Every structure is written in structure tokens, then in C-alpha cells.
Amino acid sequence: xxxxxxxGLRQDPxxxxxxxxxxxxxxxxxxxxxxxxxxxxxxxxxxxxxAALAFAFTLPAVRSAAEAFLDYFRVxxxxxxxxxxxxxxxxxxxxxxxxxxxIGKDPAVQGAPPAPPVAYSTLEEASAxxxxxxxxxxxxxxxFAQTGVEVAGAHEFSVTADTSKLQTVLDALGITDxxxxxxxxxxxxxxxxxxxxxxxxxxxxxxxTLVQSRSPVVSFPAGVDxxxxxxxxxRLLGFERAEAYRFAQxxxxxxxxxxxxxxxxxxxxxxxxxxxxxxxxxxxxxxxLIAPDQQxxxxxxxxxxxxxxxxxxxxxxxxxADSVFALLAPLPATDVLQVAESVQ
Amino acid sequence: MALETDLPTGYLSQAxxxxxxxxxxxxEQLPRVYNFFRYRLRDVALAEDLTAATFEKAWRARESYRxxxxxxxxxxxxxxxxxxxxxxxxxxxxxPLDEAAEVSAPGSPEEDNARxxxxxRLRALIARLPDRERxxxxxxxxxxxxxxxxxxxxxxxxxxxxxxxxxxxxxxxxAW
Numbered sequence: 001x002x003x004x005x006x007x008g009l010r011q012d013p014x015x016x017x018x019x020x021x022x023x024x025x026x027x028x029x030x031x032x033x034x035x036x037x038x039x040x041x042x043x044x045x046x047x048x049x050x051a052a053l054a055f056a057f058t059l060p061a062v063r064s065a066a067e068a069f070l071d072y073f074r075v076x077x078x079x080x081x082x083x084x085x086x087x088x089x090x091x092x093x094x095x096x097x098x099x100x101x102x103i104g105k106d107p108a109v110q111g112a113p114p115a116p117p118v119a120y121s122t123l124e125e126a127s128a129x130x131x132x133x134x135x136x137x138x139x140x141x142x143x144f145a146q147t148g149v150e151v152a153g154a155h156e157f158s159v160t161a162d163t164s165k166l167q168t169v170l171d172a173l174g175i176t177d178x179x180x181x182x183x184x185x186x187x188x189x190x191x192x193x194x195x196x197x198x199x200x201x202x203x204x205x206x207x208x209t210l211v212q213s214r215s216p217v218v219s220f221p222a223g224v225d226x227x228x229x230x231x232x233x234x235r236l237l238g239f240e241r242a243e244a245y246r247f248a249q250x251x252x253x254x255x256x257x258x259x260x261x262x263x264x265x266x267x268x269x270x271x272x273x274x275x276x277x278x279x280x281x282x283x284x285x286x287x288x289l290i291a292p293d294q295q296x297x298x299x300x301x302x303x304x305x306x307x308x309x310x311x312x313x314x315x316x317x318x319x320x321a322d323s324v325f326a327l328l329a330p331l332p333a334t335d336v337l338q339v340a341e342s343v344q
Numbered sequence: 345m346a347l348e349t350d351l352p353t354g355y356l357s358q359a360x361x362x363x364x365x366x367x368x369x370x371x372e373q374l375p376r377v378y379n380f381f382r383y384r385l386r387d388v389a390l391a392e393d394l395t396a397a398t399f400e401k402a403w404r405a406r407e408s409y410r411x412x413x414x415x416x417x418x419x420x421x422x423x424x425x426x427x428x429x430x431x432x433x434x435x436x437x438x439x440p441l442d443e444a445a446e447v448s449a450p451g452s453p454e455e456d457n458a459r460x461x462x463x464x465r466l467r468a469l470i471a472r473l474p475d476r477e478r479x480x481x482x483x484x485x486x487x488x489x490x491x492x493x494x495x496x497x498x499x500x501x502x503x504x505x506x507x508x509x510x511x512x513x514x515x516x517x518x519a520w
Binding site (some may be wrong): 003005006007009010011012013014016021022024025145197227246249250251252270 | 370374375378381382392395396399400401403404405419422423426427430462463466469481484485486488513
């Protein structure tokens with residue numbers, strides 16, 4: 001056995017496959033041309049949104065981040081990315097800027113805030129309000145029953161890119177080796193969010209929540225370099241240059257929500273849900289997605305800490321057809337996945 | 345055969361602003377990416393799928409590829425590695441080179457039979473290697489990457505890559 005032998009196992013790709021793939025690649029260019037402002041149904045993560053999501057996960061008060069995804073993004077695929085919240089915190093703590101003041105002055109976000117959700121007594125009424133047939137699980141863990149359903153109305157907002165502010169933030173953070181894409185300043189991203197429904201289930205002590213919505217429509221000017229924006233977002237999260245670049249280049253930003261998960265607080269993995277790719281996030285300890293009084297010991301938990309069992313829960317995110325779903329519960333991931341699989 | 349760390353000579357036109365000759369890039373890089381997956385994964389169909397996924401991602405991002413950050417081939421393999429990692433997260437079973445036995449080679453039937461047998465034996469040996477070592481072999485012998493390119497991709501030092509690959513081959517030889 002030598003190098004030649006080891007190399008000798010190589011094989012040329014089948015010619016038919018090579019031709020097919022080349023055709024597919026050429027076809028990818030076609031939709032990019034016709035629209036000056038193409039609806040970006042599947043664009044999910046600008047730099048700002050990645051950062052915002054990351055911070056949402058770091059805040060214990062934010063217990064329904066999964067719902068936030070549905071409020072603001074169109075999801076086809078979910079991909080997790082572990083980040084170090086301490087690193088992020090250090091990066092921002094050292095910044096010599098008053099970020100709230102910077103963002104608050106001359107705000108770039110325009111649009112009325114969403115109306116509060118309205119409770120409905122039946123799924124049919126809620127479906128009518130949501131403008132789509134609400135899907136429900138056909139299997140629930142023992143003891144769980146539906147206790148409520150509510151729908152938040154549709155709303156729209158737009159964000160105007162301000163590269164001088166972004167550059168100020170980057171400078172303050174000492175991030176000098178990224179370039180803001182040319183021509184970004186003044187570009188407007190419009191987001192139209194369909195109604196979002198929440199169906200609540202309870203077993204008398206724990207709550208399981210199914211959130212669903214048709215996908216938001218995000219429109220932005222053609223030619224926006226999403227990968228570069230994403231790279232900036234990842235840098236703002238504390239990722240190193242090479243790492244951020246690699247992630248940014250390998251994710252399809254028009255169809256994938258990159259979910260930053262604090263490495264110290266949660267685990268995640270991709271799963272197949274109803275034939276598509278979904279994401280499971282589970283924790284053994286305090287889950288930022290689930291209220292502390294709702295958390296239970298998980299089947300995957302390691303040694304319980306002194307003073308009581310580990311408490312946590314699971315979140316499953318997936319998309320199906322034209323809708324996105326989030327299911328969260330203080331239950332082991334296997335149970336939550338089983339519920340997700342049964343949603344019809 | 346060895347993978348260079350940038351676009352091969354001649355793929356970029358003389359004019360700095362001109363686009364690369366993507367046809368030539370495609371013809372050059374497709375076999376490397378394809379064989380990277382063939383050395384890593386169980387079946388040919390899956391290797392084709394992941395090769396396609398890699399090229400689609402690269403194609404979408406090609407305008408933003410930055411030559412100052414990584415050689416093109418290395419960049420492409422970085423995407424391939426991530427595609428493989430994404431796949432592995434959802435699929436735990438791996439038995440690389442199962443399809444290596446199908447490698448066709450010119451020669452007599454006896455030679456073909458001997459080659460198939462060798463390939464099967466090698467496949468079984470590689471399948472027992474830890475995942476990281478299988479990946480290094482796939483980069484080295486499937487993608488034809490240089491130790492320098494592998495070092496860039498994996499974060500190992502170049503000398504470390506050489507040492508590890510040498511040790512893996514020695515392990516395979518001893519078990520042969």
C-alpha cells in the first residue's frame with residue numbers, strides 16, 4: 001500500500017451527473033436577474049438579526065424566542081451555531097459606545113408595532129383569523145390537553161440600512177478587518193409578517209406551546225451581499241474572522257435561519273421533521289426558551305447539580321410547505337419531536 | 345494531482361476585473377469534491393448529492409469569494425466539509441468507501457478482481473478509523489489536497505498534518 005494506491009481509488013464523477021449539476025448551477029442564476037426588488041421569502045438572517053437572536057437567547061427573560069423567529073423570519077431550513085455568550089458579552093462590554101443611544105437616535109426601523117394577540121374559543125375561529133388552517137398535533141404526551149389558542153395579527157415594518165452607524169459599532173468593537181458591502185447605505189428591507197398563532201396545551205403543571213405562521217415575506221434590493229452581512233453579524237457575536245467567513249460562505253442565507261445557541265447553556269442538532277430538516281435545541285439547566293417553573297429534568301441530563309435535579313426542556317423548529325413551526329415544552333426532545341411529527 | 349491553494353493558473357483572465365472561467369474551475373474542482381465525499385461516505389448517490397449541495401452553495405456565493413482569505417479550492421473544500429458535517433449531524437451511520445469496490449480500472453479481469461478485493465479491504469480498514477482520520481484521508485487522497493491546504497482547512501499545522509497522515513497510512517499498512 002502506497003500513496004499511488006490510495007490515490008488510485010479516485011473516480012471521475014459520472015458524466016451525466018456532471019452535466020446535470022452544471023445545468024442546475026446555471027439555472028441558479030436565472031431568478032436573480034428579473035426583479036429589481038425581489039421578494040426574499042427565504043432570507044432570514046441579516047447581520048442585525050443574527051446578533052439580535054443571539055442576545056435573545058442569552059436573556060433569561062426571553063422565553064419565547066422561537067416565537068420571535070416566526071414573527072420576523074421566513075424559514076425553510078434551520079441551522080444551529082454554537083457561540084460563547086461570555087465572549088460576546090466581553091466584546092460588547094469593552095465597546096466605547098452607547099449602543100442604545102446610537103440605535104435610539106433617528107431609528108432605522110419604521111412601522112407600527114404588532115397588535116397584541118387575541119384569544120379565540122375554537123380552532124376554526126383562530127384559523128379564520130390566521131387566514132390559514134391551523135395544524136394541530138395528533139399525538140400528545142399523557143395528560144396534555146388543549147387549553148387555549150391565540151392569534152397575533154399581521155403587521156409590517158421596514159429597516160433602512162445605515163452604514164455609518166454600523167461602521168461606528170464596528171470601530172467601537174475594534175473590528176477593523178471587515179468591509180461593509182458597497183451600496184448598502186439607505187437600502188430598505190421590508191418585512192411583511194402574516195398572523196402568528198399559538199396553540200397552548202397543558203397537563204395541569206406543564207405547558208406545551210405550538211407556534212405556527214405562514215412565512216413572513218422579506219423584501220430587499222437585489223444584489224445585497226447577504227453573506228458579507230452575515231459575516232459582519234457573526235463578528236458582532238464574537239466569532240473570529242476566519243470562523244465567521246467560513247460560516248457566512250457556507251450557509252444559504254435565503255433559506256436558512258442560523259440560530260445562535262449559547263454553547264454553555266444548550267445543545268442542538270439537526271433532525272428530520274415531517275420529511276424536512278428541523279432543529280432541536282435542548283438544555284439540561286435553565287432554558288431561556290421556557291419559564292423556570294415549567295422546566296423539568298430531561299432524559300439526556302447529566303448528573304444533577306446539588307440542590308435538585310437538572311431542569312430544562314426542548315424546542316423543535318421546522319418548516320413545512322409554506323409555514324414555519326416552533327414547538328416548545330419542558331419535556332425531553334424525544335417527546336417534543338414525537339409531537340412535532342404528529343402535527344397535521 | 346495535488347490541490348493548490350488558489351485558483352489554478354490560467355483560470356483568471358489577465359484583466360483583474362474579469363470573472364474567472366467558471367467552466368474550467370468546475371471541470372477542475374468537481375472531481376476533487378466528488379472524491380472527497382466518496383472517500384468519506386457510504387454510497388455514490390449520497391456523494392453526488394453532497395457534491396451538488398457543495399457546488400450550489402459555492403455557486404451562490406462565488407461573487408463574494410475573496411481571494412485574500414482562502415485559496416479557491418480550499419474555500420470549496422471548506423464548504424464541502426461543512427456540507428459533510430451538516431449531513432453527519434443528522435445521519436449517524438458512516439461507512440466510507442463502501443462504493444470504492446466499484447472503481448473501474450483498465451486491466452485484465454484478474455487485475456480487476458484483485459483491485460476490487462484490495463479496495464474492499466481498504467474500505468473496511470478505513471471504516472474503522474476515527475472520523476477525523478477518515479476526513480484527513482478523504483482530503484489527502486480523495487480531494488488530492490496538499491498538507492498545506494489541509495492545514496488551512498483543519499487548523500492543524502502543516503507538519504502535524506503530514507505526521508498524522510503518515511501515521512494513518514502506517515496504521516493501514518500494519519493492518520493490511
